[in-house]
Amino acid sequence: MLKLSNILECQKNGKDTSWWNPEIDTILKGKKRLFKQWQCSKTPEDRERCKLEYAIAKKAAKRVVAQVKALSNENFYAKIETTKEAQKIFKIAKQRHYNCQDINMVKFIKNEEGQLLTDDEVIEKRWKEYYSQLLNETFPSEELQPAQPTIGPIPSVTLEEVGLALQEMSNNKATEPDGIPVEVWKKLDRMGLL
Secondary structure: OOOHHHHHHHHOOOOOOOOOOHHHHHHHHHHHHHHHHHHHOOOHHHHHHHHHHHHHHHHHHHHHHHHHHHHHHHHHHHHHHHOOOHHHHHHHHHHHHHHHOOOOOOOOEEOOOOOEEOOHHHHHHHHHHHHHHHHOOOOOOOOOOOOOOOOOOOOOOOHHHHHHHHHHOOOOOOOOOOOOOHHHHHHHOHHHHO
């Protein structure tokens, strides 16, 4: 028979494992063994046979786990209905409430004066103040001086500059946006530059 203290203990880590038993463990290990057997099989006939065996075992395991979970839940709710101690019911309700909340980690922060805040609304207000201050802070900056415009036309790239750039490029690298590797341009030499 399930004990209420065991159920509370199982629910502390966020996952209810009160339904787990050695029979389930054996069934799931068998399913896992069949999966490995299916993955390691060599011949197509053997693979098909193992795959079919695994599919049957998987379906059976899923059915058994669902049945055991349902039975565990029935026992749990029956235990709650018959318990005389209201304290245990409130403990379960409180634990489930905390498990459903968004924030599980940060529960306490300090305000600007260094005082510890524990109330949810006050904490939320402090976060809003903090981000409002952080994102709206302005820093003094110097005005940019206007740059002198370029006088005359911009000189064009010469063949010598392109040749020097090609010599400095290393082979066996990713292609440029045109999709042509550097080696092709190097092989073409002057013909490729024209």
